Amino acid sequence: MNDTTPTHASHVTTFGAWLLAIVWISPMIFALWAAFHSSTGSSSFDLTAPLTLDNFSRVLSAAPFPRYFLNTFLLVTLILACQIVVCTLAAYAFVCFPFRGSGVLFMLVLIQLMIMPEILLxxxxxxxxxxxxxxxxxxxxxxxxxxxxxxxxxxxxxxxxPKELEEAALLEGANALQVLLRVFVPLAKPTYVAFGLVTVSYHWNNFLWPLVVTNSVETRPITVGLQVFATVEQGVDWSRVSAATLVSVAPLLVAFIIFQRQFVQSFMRAGIR
Known part of the structure; x- marks a missing residue:
């Protein structure tokens, strides 16, 4: 009994993993199929239709994607740079400069994790x-x-x-900022990689807040620009929507393919800590 029980449990786990994988990948397969095939209507596709790149050419000519990409890049870069500076200094202060009420202040920071951004919209x-x-x-x-x-x-x-590293740096004459930049930050590189990937992915795909606060092409990010292809009067052209979606997420997919090893390793190391 003891030999067979783990085997059955592993089979159930494997089946569940495959089932979740199929559910997760099905919309992606649909999007890929729709992007490279012509639509025969608002919601149906000709399964015998040949492969085509016409959807991508129509999408690129219908919207100013270079401007959308530039706006998104500037937005993500601004957010990531500010978050790294602010979060690094705040975390360093909590760890190395304890003060009265720091525990309560840190609890308030944790409470913010429970507040959805939409509540403050x-x-x-x-x-x-x-x-x-x-x-x-x-x-x-x-x-x-x-x-x-x-x-x-x-x-x-x-x-x-290790506290010894901080003390050794102070004995060498380093000030607090030098200790942060030369001791803490280099040792936390995997965490910075993990946080950067999460932040870039989230804000690259963020839709609601940019939709509310922008109303011109000059400032719209890529996610808001995509709604042009989903609001046609004749109905949604899923071929164009899928092609536009693939164009918008292409930079993230390429980045993940290139840095997938660093992506996994950074999260594993950050999780172990």
């Missing part, structure tokens, strides 16, 4: 309107310039750095 919009930052790249990124998740992740990583 109206208030954030009012704040940006009062500052005159509607329909700007800075306005889209301002609510995300700090990250509670980043502060928590970096704090946990900095806590694992």
């Amino acid at each position: 109206v208030e954030n919009y009012r704040t940006l309107a009062s500052l005159g930052l509607r329909d700007t790249i800075l306005g889209m990124g301002m609510p995300y310039l700090a990250s509670a998740f980043g502060i928590f992740l970096f704090r946990q990583t900095f806590k694992s750095v």
Whole structure:
């Protein structure tokens, strides 16, 4: 009995994993098929139709994708740079400069992890309107310039750095900022990679907030630009929608293929800490 029980359990686990994989990959297969085949209607496809790239040419000519990509790149870069600086300094302060009430303050940071960004949508919009930052790249990124998740992740990583390394650097005459940049940050590189990948992926695909705060082509990111292909009066042309979606996620797919080993290793190391 003891020999067969783990085998049956592993078979059930494997079956469940395959089932979830099929459910997860089915929409991707549909999107790939739709993107490379002509649509015969608003929601049906000719299974005998030959492969074609016409959908991509129509999509690229129908919307200013270079501008959308530039806006998205600027937005993601702004958010990532600010989050790394703010979260690093905040986590370093929590670990190396304890002060009265730091525990309560850190609990408030953790509470922010439980608050969905959509709850603050109206208030954030009012704040940006009062500052005159509607329909700007800075306005889209301002609510995300700090990250509670980043502060928590970096704090946990900095806590694992041996105290002896910090003391040795101080004895060598390094100041607090030099200790951070030369001791803590280099040892936390896997965590920075993991956090950067999560942040870039999330904000590259973020839709609701950019939709609310922008109203011009000059500032729209790629996700908001995609809605042009899903609001045609004759119905949704799924071939064009699928092609546009593949174009928008292509940079993320290429980046993941290139850095997949670093992606997995960074999360494993960050998780172990």
